[in-house]
Amino acid sequence: MGKGYMGKVLIVDLGDKSVREEEIPDRVYRQYLSGMGLGAYMLYRHIPAGADPLGPDNMIGFVSGLLTGTGSLFTGRWTLVGKSPLTGAWGDANCGGTFSPAIKRCGYDGIFVRGISETPVTLYIDDHGAELRDASEVWGKDTVETETHFRQGRKGRKIGVACIGPAGESVSLISGVATDYGRMAARSGLGAVMGSKRLKAVVLAGNKRISPHNRKEMKRLSAICNKWVQFQPPFMSAPMMAGTGALMRLLPSVMAQDGILYKIMLKKWGTVAMNQMSVEMGDSPIKNWKGTSKDWGMFKSRSSSPSAFTRCEQVKYHCYSCPLGCGGICSTAGKYSETHKPEYETVLSLGGLLLNKDIDSIFYLNELLNRAGMDSISAGHAVAFAIECYEEGVFTKKDTDGLVLTWGNSEAIVALIEKMVAREGIGHILADGVKQAAPRIGKGSEAFAVHAGGQEPAMHDSRNDPGFALHYSVEPSPGKHTVGSGLYYEMFKLWQVVDDLPKVTPLYMKGSKYKADEEKAKIGAANSRFMNVVNGSGACLFGTFLGARRMRLFDWLNAATGWTLTPNEYMEVGANVQTLRQAFNVRHGIEPKDFKISERALGRPVQSKGANKGRSVAIEEMMRDYWTQFGWDPETGKPLDETIRELEAAL
Template sequence: MLYGYMGKMLFVDLTTGAIEERELTKDITDKYIGGYGIGAKVLYEEMPKGADPLGPESILGFITGPANGSKAMFGGRYTLVCKSPVTGGWNDANSGGYFGPELKKAGFDAVFIKGISPTPVYLYVNEGKAELKDASAIWGMDAKETWEALKEATGQPKARVVAIGPSGEKMAYISCPINDGHRAPGRGGGGAVMGSKKLKAIVAYGTKETPVFSPEKVNAINRKVTAALKESPPAQGFGEYGTGVGTGASALNGDSPVKNWGGVGIVDYGEEAAGKVATPTFDKTYKTKKYACANCPMGCGAEYEVNDGRWPLGPTERPEYETLAAFGSTLLNSEMDSIFKCNEICNRYGLDTISAGMTVAWAMECYNEGVLSKEELDGIDLKWGDGAAIVALTQKIADCEGVGAVLANGSAYAAKHFGKGAEYLQTASGIELPMHDPKLAPGFARTYKFDPTPGRHVKGGLGLAQASGVPLGDKYDYRSTGFLDVTLTTGQEINNAAGFCLFLMFSGVQGAEAEYLEAITGNSFKSQDQMSTGLRILDLRHSFNLREGKRLADMTITDRAVGKPPQTAGPLAGVDIDVDRLSANFFAFAGWDPETGIPSKRSYENLGLDFVAKDFY
């Protein structure tokens, strides 16, 4: 019995229409867990080196983890994997909601798709069977309309859908699929890859149960976690007000970027503006219902009803922290109706809110510094903090219309297109930075720059621990960070691959993820198991980039994010991160060559990655 898994994967070739079922073996699950672990194994072995991210050889994967469907608390996240059209390298993004657990209930642990369909299609996975269906009638619909249309078309009102909107259909690089109407594996251009394949959606419905090694132990851990959450102030705050509970404070303490990462919150944004974008300020006015992802006892989401302001939306969703910061402090914007509107545009059209907001921020600074003209922005007077101008440009991006067709591919693409403005990019290897400043949590500088999926704040490492308030000593002492950075990184690799939400940490139950995995799978997950398995997953994702010809020198992060030059005012004044030292320390303990980034042959062999080693030795 393969506990924690359904034991089956789907492989779909959209060019031929062929659908193949393959066994998911215990050897693979033991070594790669799930999520982007299994995703990296499949893409490395089956996707040719140099494949066009938007071409027929490109493979797109939707992979669950053992936590999905196991009834473990916070076990609702699945992972999208692909080659990114933004970076040209490895890409993974994960999402909550209900799609991941539903895919397992439908009978499968993963779906991998290659090829290009001659006409729009959707994949219907229902009770252990899968078929491709015509999507011509829904091509052009937004993500929410698609969900409703496919529930009706399949006759399954409880079906879960992950779908692209019009931006993905037009292969915008910053597009993403949307599940449950507002949850998204947002980063890196997964929506563009889906659109290139003319795959409108995947529909999942099923009633199958995931086999669990010890349901009693899972229930016991659940009771321990839920009891601890009741005593956790962060859990109470996030449960009541969502991820935006501290957005205002973050804009002032240096966590949230301000004015395209070039400003200081207390100077350029101010306390009044910061207070307006904090969820507690407006939550009670608009909240109609609490929202929780699958098996989540905290529930950080909410449904809203917005009937006032310049853009009455009716039913909508509460913006997340990353969205509030990307369309708020980063643009010096505190006009909440405009942020609600931009959030709704992104949810319906299928846009990554981080990249969308940061691309607007790049254009805004270029405009205000005289680099881009009003004419080049299709007549939009893109002044700092102007909510109407922000909405107008975001809509153009979503429609891929006019200048929006350029900006829809992200800020780095736009700077290259216009041949100017590169000095105002805030990116890591070409993808827009997330909304947590490394100058406050310096470990993020290494993660943003050198994680195989650059520019991510939900990867492990010192940065995530520092941002979470874990007491680790002097965070600006870079002398001996390598061992702890690698240890924290590999531990988070396991959690992400297993399908756990990051917010399980708010329970304060030490080792809860490992306890859950032992109870779900029956396997041991002691500290050494986590280190070796996590490093195996990390090295395989990293090796995908190496095989594509990328080396450490090709991975970049923009100067502002790491304090070059240092800010002269505010809480982060004088901070200049030694990224080279942080990174060298990490490479030494990870076993990566400091020049090429290639792991040692011995490391590959010790991790059971001989099939990878042969490509480099």
């Protein structure tokens, strides 16, 4: 009888070419789960304080989820972990596709790599063991070319490939790691860690069995979840989505959201469903966060309508164990005839953030960035930063290599991102993100660099939902949107299964979102705890939006492992992971309060028009209240010394 997890990890040192297995005690899984939690356990123990993120002491980990391969749904995601060269802090990136089960089929819950190779290498693992192979033949190839190379002659065999492209090879601090021909684990700049180690790819070809404790119960729970996934009534048209967003902007009150509505949109269009709606309601930042929905109204934003991206969709794309299929493969007339359908974040970071209404350029740049292995969120911010520098006279045409960087100039936008990928001219500076670029440029450009702790935030405006502002600013890996917000909490519906959590009323006034109080702090802490459980399980954020009683994550975990933990106890596991990640940052000299997102994203000064007119976020008070919920120092955000001593004693 199985227990969901494999019970061991692989540790590879590229310096001395050693490969060894490490058994992981059951108590560690009980305390941290797998995935994100197991990554935190390993990195805290193995990366020395003050280690250079691009040096041999940093460790990068590829970690599967505890529920991956157990028969549960929405649990095919994997997590990339390491010390981030972008923020200097804990770094993680999450990705779907088919790589997560490939890790466990090799007999491991995680694969961790340290050291630096003298020459480019690939880590190859199958049922016979692990070995390092020369990668000179694929060094310089893009991610699609690299994966194609490793899959040649392997038809019908289940293998996983995770690799870097030119951006990772050139150690761009906004580079990520790709799998499944361009699916990106993009955040935290961890592609640069692989590049610095000269690790081109990890290729997995194992066939080990993954077994849950109670397969019958896993199947029963999955049937309950799938019933809600398949519920798909007729829904509004794409043009109506923009009008709905405008209506939501105008109303003084907010209706609490049920995730089943978002599921319907995801199943129909994918994440691009929210493009125009988000613009109209003030959720999507415009013009480097200084613009508004007035600058990117329905006439301009219709270029990002959901139908604009789905009309060329050839086939739906499902991640492993996903019954929804929000991804898609599109056919285009440009340089790349086939590409993944751009996600919401990519469309708006290359669209509204730059006032770019050329859809063909977005399709092209989406594929270019996926092949280069560069984060589209950070890339969009870097271009927006450069355009504002040009607009304000910080840059001249000489500085930009002759490019006329004006809002909406799609030709210049494309050319600039191509320069970033090649690390050519002005692109060389921008390829490391806006925090790194601003002090190198000077002349007051720091005011145009929007980031949280060094990482560019996602396309969800913190002035519209202050919950995003909080999580951008307090998470051990800052600037990320996939942890929490007020909207997420409404859809999680955790109060239905977890004791002592605030219940959201069906209708509430918009102004109440901006009040910093204990209830908001409890909501923020609950989001963080829950998402650590989600990421420890290998679960998909979109699946959790169905609600706690429809996607029974806690019950799946018990059925997979044989444990009998309550939802409250799993939330404590999530708290353990959060404290360990925060302790990692403190150990490496990070001041948590310095992760506060840029003033512009907080409504300082407030906007005078548009959807977020007059709104600002009391972030300092919110951060203190949040840290108090974890028992950390409310002024510094650091876990107490006694807490860290107890944590280290248990490792």
